[in-house]
Amino acid sequence: MQKPFGAPINEIVNILVVEDERKMAQALQDGLEADGYTVRVAYTGEEGFYLIQAQAFDLAILDVMLPGHDGFEILATLRRRGVRTPVLLLTSRDAVEDRVRGLDLGADDYLVKPFAFPELLARIRMLLRRGQPVSSARLKLADLEMDLAQRLVVRAGQKLDLTAREFDLLEYFFSNNGRVVSREMLARDVWKETARQTPLDNVIDAQMVRLRRKVDGQSEHRLLHTVRGVGFVLREGNET
Numbered sequence: 001m002q003k004p005f006g007a008p009i010n011e012i013v014n015i016l017v018v019e020d021e022r023k024m025a026q027a028l029q030d031g032l033e034a035d036g037y038t039v040r041v042a043y044t045g046e047e048g049f050y051l052i053q054a055q056a057f058d059l060a061i062l063d064v065m066l067p068g069h070d071g072f073e074i075l076a077t078l079r080r081r082g083v084r085t086p087v088l089l090l091t092s093r094d095a096v097e098d099r100v101r102g103l104d105l106g107a108d109d110y111l112v113k114p115f116a117f118p119e120l121l122a123r124i125r126m127l128l129r130r131g132q133p134v135s136s137a138r139l140k141l142a143d144l145e146m147d148l149a150q151r152l153v154v155r156a157g158q159k160l161d162l163t164a165r166e167f168d169l170l171e172y173f174f175s176n177n178g179r180v181v182s183r184e185m186l187a188r189d190v191w192k193e194t195a196r197q198t199p200l201d202n203v204i205d206a207q208m209v210r211l212r213r214k215v216d217g218q219s220e221h222r223l224l225h226t227v228r229g230v231g232f233v234l235r236e237g238n239e240t
Contacts, residue, residue, distance in 0.1 A: 013128065016060040017041045018048030018074075019090070020067060028061065031117050032124075045069040052078065057085050059127055064091035064102070072105055079106035086127045090115075119185055125175045126189065139174045142236050144215065144223055146174060155215060165190075166211045173224070173234035182231040208232060 015037050019025040022043065029039045040055070042048035045066040052060055064071035075087055086108040091098065094112040102110050108130070109123050139146040143156045151167055153160040162170065172190050173181060187193045187200045208224070216222045225233050 012038050013059075014038045014040070014055075014057045015124070016048065016052055016055075016057045016085075018045065018060065018066065018071070019063045020044060020065075021063075024063075028120075031121075035121055037124075045071065045074045049074050049077070052085055053081070053083060059124060060085050060087045061124075062087050062089055062107075064089055064093060064098075072101060075102070075107060076105045086130070088120075088123060088127060118179065119182075122176050122179070122181070122185060122189070126172075129175050139171075141174070141177060141223060141234065142221065143219075146171065153215075156219060158218070160214050162211075162214060165207060166214065169207065169211055170215065170234075173232070176234070178233065178235045180227050180231050180233045185231070 013036070015032055017025055017028050017032070017039060019028060019041070020043050025041050025043060029041050032039045040051060040057070042051055045068055048060070048062065048066075049069070051057075062071045062075060066074070071089055071091070075089070078085070078087070087106070088109045088111060089102045089107045090111055090113060091102075092113045099110050108127055111120060111123060139148070145154045146152070147154075148171065153162055153167065153170060168190055169186070172186070183201050183204050186204050191200055191204075193200060208226075212222075212224045215224055221236070223234055223236065225235065225237075227233055
């Protein structure tokens, strides 16, 4: 079982899943536990509300469409009571108004069903990273290092001159270290584009060319790779 990327060494990451559809809840639990997380499942909003106040969780995955009190009501009550546990909302309602409502009520992220499980994992890793102390926000892969507090990137001892977008891109790849990132994920999570009416693929590809030139241009060992027909990945090893 692998350690979730972004979690401190030897720390157990506890996730609460509040989902009334038992097949979905079981699938989430199985998938998250296979990725190294410790998972507790609640099948009603009332049970989830009790657990999140009674126990310490690093993250809560909260379905919006729950019987009785829905996810929006539960989230609003939690935030009013000062519960700051990061919350990722899951819902089949993809209207902009619903997403805005969830975020305004205090959700940290919002994912529409059906979703690809790797994207859920990527969003979880990003949320967990946000909660880390600034002092621990130093990332390293081979001879590439990032200091998130100072927004500094160094490769083989040489400082890299990255734009703000390039820095955010590289940080996103670090949060998905070794996992393939699609252009759609980059559009949503880095460019913050939830509607792909105007595809960003060409913009993303051009940005990736510039980032790879800065990160890998002077090194014999490439770290940013293109996975044809899928996306990109940050890892040590040969290009796919």
